[in-house]
Amino acid sequence: MKTMTAAEIRNTWLSFFESKRHRIEASASLVPQNDPTLLWINAGVAPLKKYFDGTETPPNPRLVNVQKCIRTNDIEHVGKTARHHTFFEMLGNFSIGDYFKKEAIQWGFELLTDPKWFGFPQDKLYMTYYPDDEEARQHWLDCGVDPTHVIPRSDNYWEIGPGPCGPDTEIYFDRGEAHDTRGIELLEQDIENDRYIEIWNIVFSQFNAKPGLTRDQYPELPNQNIDTGAGLERFACVIQGTETNFETDLFFPIIKHTEALSGVPYEGQMAYKVIADHVKALVFAISDGAILSNEGRGYVLRRLLRRAVKYGRQLNLNEPFLYRLVDDVVDTMGVFYQNLHETKDIVAKLILKEEEKFLETINEGEKHLMEAIAKEGDTVSGQTAFKLYDTYGFPIELTLEYAEELGVKVDEHAFQQALEEQKKRSRSARSVKGGMKTQEEAYLKFKTSSLFIGYETLQAEAKVIKVFPEGIILDQTPFYAASGGQVADEGTINGLTVTDVIKLPNGQHLHVVEGDLTEGDEVLAIVDAKKRQRTIRNHSAAHLFHQAIKDIMGKHTNQQGSQVAPKAWRFDFNHYETEGDQTILEVERLVKHHIHDEPLDVNIRHMSLDDARQYGALALFGEKYGDVVRVVDMGWSKELCGGTHVDNTRQIIDFAITSYESIGSGIYRMEGVTGPDLKADMTTYLEPIDNERQLLEDKITRLSPKADLPKAPVVTGSYQDIINGRQHLSLLKDIIRQLEKEINLQKQHDVLKRLDDFITDPANKRQLVITHDIDGRILKQLMDALYDKIKAEVIFIANVNDDKVTFLCKSALGNADVLIKKAAGLTDGSGGGKPHMAQGGTSHKDKLEAALKAIEELL
Incomplete structure (x- = not known):
């Protein structure tokens, strides 16, 4: 058997199947694209589902890949066993209606045993098969297997x-x-062991399972497929002859650097394995555009990072260290996964930032957990676990792991109860929607249909079919209910103002109305057309913006939240780093281009979810979609969306970004405006800048009445206005700094020119000097000048301002601190310093005279 590096194993796998006329498929992103049913790509076949389910024709019926994967269902086993991982690479070969059982087995045997390829000793290989699948058994025997x-x-x-x-x-x-x-x-009884290592699974997709039939009754599929998976880490362990996967070249460089950082020798400790595994998962996932957050895949990453940090503490790694291992992951994996080199710096920054945040949390949480265990004994109460989670941000998973290490239990049931009670409190606190929860059962039971006709019309005659305490249901309505980031329509029903429209569990729209209507009333429902028009402009603009950031910042950017309303649009997205002004302007220009120069028709298409994915429409993870979805198709931009939109992007009229900020770890927010009144809207967003500008200009005028003020920038209707405004403020601040510098220099000159005015007796080497309204920096220079001029033993200055007195003392006798403390004590002030230089002060000017008499006596 050849000795190979992991890189050589990958290349051998791909080369072999390429020689068998397979097309090499590049690894897909770990973040599923247009598949909201998956949290992560978790198998080699996952990104190829579109070929196997027939929604897309493969470029070749024979495919081979090395697919990066993440699975976290067995996270607690990582590090405990030799072979569990969160991030792993799956080697796979696939046939879509082409070759089947015979070729799959023969080629598998050839790849494994032929010295030209892997060259495994034949007597070391064992195969298991399904008892009724005599064909598979025979093919193995035909290969010469014992x-x-x-x-x-x-x-x-x-x-x-x-x-x-x-x-x-x-x-x-x-x-x-x-x-x-x-x-x-061990094999016959499927007993878990470290002797017989499963290295490859070949699935023969041969039958069509149907309810009510036994397996021997399943009909055969018209097209039979092959789907295989071989774990690279297991292959490497076997070929490299290591005790576990973690000593292979896929992990060991990371472990060795961790060892160097910690100073604790590696002897197979679980902590080293957890760290090496989890940091690989973090680097790959963040590089593919995943973000650290408190939900979905972001929560998975946050949990992995926190778990690795926690195990780092077992190795005396009490400061951030994971970010230092990013280079090791890139050095180990970057030859095959080139994108790691491009993203490593920002990945390291994001991991460091998250580590620093969590170390603060863990220190506080640990302290409180240990105190709780000391009080509560062998079981940590659910209330304590919840307090750690809710108050200190200490994850329940860490509480459970600490408890297990210390041999105590956690009342998980009580924790879950406390968590659910918190959720109920949170729900009940939400104004109208909170009140709605108390009606949830009634809403669920109400199934009479109500038709939304707001795509076609903004006015309709309708009938009230149900009255709830919170609002009414109409048999048909033009009012859009808040969903998908778009706010609810406003308007009237029989002249009564509609303040909100909420989508109920069964799809009806609940209209919150200022006034009373009764069941059976015939009504006229009228949507506020101007506000709807402004909303649809903003919604379509948000779609253009989404595509623009993907084109300019990268395909990894995905929507993390949005709001489209009549006044403005808001869009949250994930990204690696804060972009500069020029990138924001580039995004804005691209959107403007598709409004002014190359406007796009907006078409609404209805199709199956699978067809929509095949069509290239963006689907958001976590959203629930039905069998038939609505696609808003602008050609350049395609998204699954139930909102209202313009017919052509030229109807947006104009577009501008008004703000850009970071709102969390790896999450950014942009806001903007659209429409014919865009310049006026921009003026509103510039108000904070204008207010600050006015204050700065007033200050300049006070400092120098004859100063020339630079003209404020002209509003153009672009993010450039924000940039210009900030730059203008910086210019005004520079002017103020220069004026203050000049004024202070003049004051200093004036004060120092009058030294003799402050000296009552030049022969007295111990002077008490009283001054008025002198700047603190000038006061220090005055004291030094006076001290040098009379070759003083002690200079004590009391500088009187409107609201306070400042004491300053310089002494060759070594009693400066004594004198300052004396003056401060007599005036209920404060002060201190060194024997040769000290300072203090007080706000009690009424006690100054007595204090100065005492200082004079001491002098």
Whole structure:
């Protein structure tokens, strides 16, 4: 058997199947594209589903890939076992209606045993198969495999409900008795062990599972497919002869650097393995555009980072360290995954920022957890666990892990109860929608249909079909209910103002009305056309903006929240770093281009979710979509969306970005305006800048009445106005700094020119000097000048301002601090310093005279 690096294993796999006329598919992003059903790409076949389910024709019926994957369902096992990982690479070969069982098995045997390829010893390989799949067994025997190495096992069948399914065959490598003295019964009885390592699974997608039928009754599929998966980490462990996957070249460079940072020798500790695994997952996921947050995949990443930090503390790594390992991940994996080099700097920054935040949390949480364990004994109460989570941000997973290490339990049931109670309190606190929750059962039971006709018309005659305490339901309505980021329509029903429109669980629109209507009333519903028009302009602009940031900042940018209203649009998105002004202007210019220079028709299309994905429409993770979806198609931009839009982007009229800010770790927000009144709207957004400008100009005038004020920038209707405004403020501040510098220099000159005015007796080497309204910096210079002029032993200055007195003392006798403390004490002030230089002050001017008499006596 050849000794190979992980890179050589990848290349051998791809080269072999390429020689068998397979097309090499590049690894897809870990963040699923246009598939809201997946949290992560978790298998080699996942990004190829579109070929297997027939929604898209593959470029070649034979495909091969090395796919990066993340699975976190077994996170607690990572580091405890030799082979569990969150991030891993899946080697796969696939046939979509082309070759089947015979070729899959023959080629598998050739790749594994031929010295030209991997060259595994044939006697070390064992195969399991489904007992009824005699064909698969025979193909293995035809390859020359010892019959005692081909083992039937009833669990060798791939099936996940109705649909394609079939038997599979698994290939194992025997690492020998050193890893377990037990023999073939480990495979026959499917006993977990470290001797026989599964390295490859080949699935024969052969049958169509149907409810009510047994497996031997399933009909065969018209097209039979091959789907295989081999873990690169396991291959590397076997080929490189390491004890676990973590000693292979896929992990060990990371472990060695961690060892160097910690000073604790690596002897197989779980902490090292957790850190190496989790930091790889973090680097790859963030590089692919995932963000650290408190929900969805962002929460998974945050949990991985926090778990790694927590295990780092076992290795005396009490300061941020994960960010230091980013280069090791890139050095180890970057030859095959080139994009890691492009993103490594920002990935390291994001990880460092998150580490620093969490270390603050963990220090506080640990302290309170230990105090709780000392008080509560062998079980941490649910209330304590919830307080740690809610008050200190200490994750329940960490509480559970700490408890396990310390041999105590956590009342998880009580924790979940406390968490649910908090959610209920939060829901009940929401104004109208909070009140709605108390009606939830009534809403769920109300199933009479109500038709939304607001895409076609803004006015309709309708009938009140239901009255709830919070509002009314009409049999048909032109009013859009708040959803998908678009705010609800405003308007009237029979002259009564509609203040909100809320979508109920069964799809009806609840109209919140200022006034009373009764069931059966015939009404006239009128949407405020001007506000709707402004809203649809902003909504269509938000779609253009989304596509623009993808084109300019990168495909990884995805919507993380939005609001489109009559006055403005707001869009939250993930990104690696804060962009400069020129990038923001570039985004703005691209959107303006598709409004003014190359306007786009906006078409609404209805299709299946699978067809929409195939069509290239963006689907947002976490959104719930039905069997038929609505696609807003602008050609350049395609999104699944139920909102209202313009017919052509020229109807947006104009577009400007008004603000750009970071609102969290890796999350940014932009806001903007559209329409014919854009310049006037920009003036509103410039008000804070204008207010500050007025204050600065007033200050300049006070400092120098004859100063020339630079003209304020002209509003053009662009983000450039914001940039110009900021630059103008900076210019005014520079002018103020220069004027203040000149004024202070003049004051200093004037004060120092009058030194003799401050000296009552030049022969007295111990002077008490009283001054008025002298700047603190000039006061220090005055004291030094006086001290030098009379070659003083002690200079004590009391500078009187409107609201306070400042004491300053310089002494060759070493009593400056004594004198300052004396003056401060007599005036209820404060002060201190060194024997030769000290200062203090007081706001009690009424006690100054007595204090100065006392100082004079001491002098």
